[in-house]
Amino acid sequence: MASTAIRLAVGWGAVLLFALAGPTLFAAAGDGWGNLPVFLGLLGVIMWSAFGVVGEADHLAEMLGEPLGTLVLTLSIVLIEVALIGAVMLSGAEPTLGRDTMFAVLMIVLNGVVGLALLLGGWRYHVQSYNFQGATSFLAVILPLTVVTLILPNFTRSTPGGTLSLGQEIAFTIFTLALYGTFLALQTGRHRDFFIGPEDGAAAHHDTPVTRRAIATRTGLLLASVLPVVLLAKQLAKVLDKGIHALGAPPALGGVTIAVIVFTPEAIAALRAVNLNKLQRTVNLCLGAAASTIGLTVPVVLALAAATSQNIVLGLDPAEMVLLVLTLVLNLLTFTSRRTTVLHGAMHLMVFAVYLTLIFNP
Numbered sequence: 001m002a003s004t005a006i007r008l009a010v011g012w013g014a015v016l017l018f019a020l021a022g023p024t025l026f027a028a029a030g031d032g033w034g035n036l037p038v039f040l041g042l043l044g045v046i047m048w049s050a051f052g053v054v055g056e057a058d059h060l061a062e063m064l065g066e067p068l069g070t071l072v073l074t075l076s077i078v079l080i081e082v083a084l085i086g087a088v089m090l091s092g093a094e095p096t097l098g099r100d101t102m103f104a105v106l107m108i109v110l111n112g113v114v115g116l117a118l119l120l121g122g123w124r125y126h127v128q129s130y131n132f133q134g135a136t137s138f139l140a141v142i143l144p145l146t147v148v149t150l151i152l153p154n155f156t157r158s159t160p161g162g163t164l165s166l167g168q169e170i171a172f173t174i175f176t177l178a179l180y181g182t183f184l185a186l187q188t189g190r191h192r193d194f195f196i197g198p199e200d201g202a203a204a205h206h207d208t209p210v211t212r213r214a215i216a217t218r219t220g221l222l223l224a225s226v227l228p229v230v231l232l233a234k235q236l237a238k239v240l241d242k243g244i245h246a247l248g249a250p251p252a253l254g255g256v257t258i259a260v261i262v263f264t265p266e267a268i269a270a271l272r273a274v275n276l277n278k279l280q281r282t283v284n285l286c287l288g289a290a291a292s293t294i295g296l297t298v299p300v301v302l303a304l305a306a307a308t309s310q311n312i313v314l315g316l317d318p319a320e321m322v323l324l325v326l327t328l329v330l331n332l333l334t335f336t337s338r339r340t341t342v343l344h345g346a347m348h349l350m351v352f353a354v355y356l357t358l359i360f361n362p
Contacts, residue, residue, distance in 0.1 A: 128279040
């Protein structure tokens with residue numbers, strides 16, 4: 001608890017600092033390399049707070065059991081992602097930022113983290129198993145959500161250039177929330193067993209006595225850990241936007257940076273789980289993050305675009321569409337084989353390496 005108190009003090013101290021002296025700090029930093037110390041300081045505080053979110057969510061996971069435990073962690077992380085994207089959008093960022101961030105999350109989670117997890121797990125345990133019904137349920141949601149939101153806008157005729165008309169934005173938001181809400185009801189309700197791994201299936205039906213007070217305390221600590229990240233997101237957005245323009249870096253790098261900041265703690269949690277031969281928890285974290293990213297981020301991005309009259313581009317470029325389709329097909333092949341090996345991990349990592357190459361050399 002002492003480390004938790006220190007972390008919260010640092011996080012909320014940074015929030016207070018930027019609330020009182022933020023304009024002075026940014027004015028002193030200027031528009032060039034002077035922003036680097038500010039960026040690194042903010043990045044350090046946000047990452048430390050994000051790891052705190054993972055820690056508190058892990059405690060809640062132990063109290064609530066699976067799949068509610070990983071769901072709490074995933075939703076906490078996606079809340080941070082939505083806050084960062086919203087902050088950057090409100091600061092007048094590129095119209096492709098939301099798209100780039102969602103695509104980066106999908107590539108990092110479905111190829112980078114999944115590939116590394118399967119490679120490490122396969123190397124240590126040779127073959128690992130998971131709940132087939134749960135994995136296919138995730139993929140059944142991810143597939144239509146990603147295609148409709150990131151590919152279909154390139155082929156609609158109401159508006160050009162991968163954008164949507166107001167009517168399409170409203171309809172797609174409703175459809176996305178309805179499908180994701182249905183999936184959450186399935187995951188936490190009648191088909192909860194789909195998301196419990198073979199290794200802990202026997203223990204899944206024996207609830208450990210936990211007091212409501214303990215759950216309320218951990219929930220409060222979780223919220224207290226999330227809020228500094230959300231409040232500091234706008235400050236980081238200002239520095240990030242200046243840095244990308246000053247360096248002449250690809251606009252997509254902003255989305256990648258947000259995705260890395262947000263999902264590094266969850267990626268570590270997923271790798272830790274696979275190292276303990278709990279592949280199902282890794283599947284729940286990775287595929288759940290992909291589904292939650294599209295299911296929750298798209299409605300927020302579209303709502304912010306409508307509220308601020310911004311022109312948001314959702315449709316991916318041709319090369320990115322190829323990578324997305326390849327990623328979806330590869331995940332279908334991986335998570336319908338019922339058992340995974342080192343080869344599955346190597347395939348995902350190859351696609352992730354191609355994605356990184358195309359960011360800097362399109």
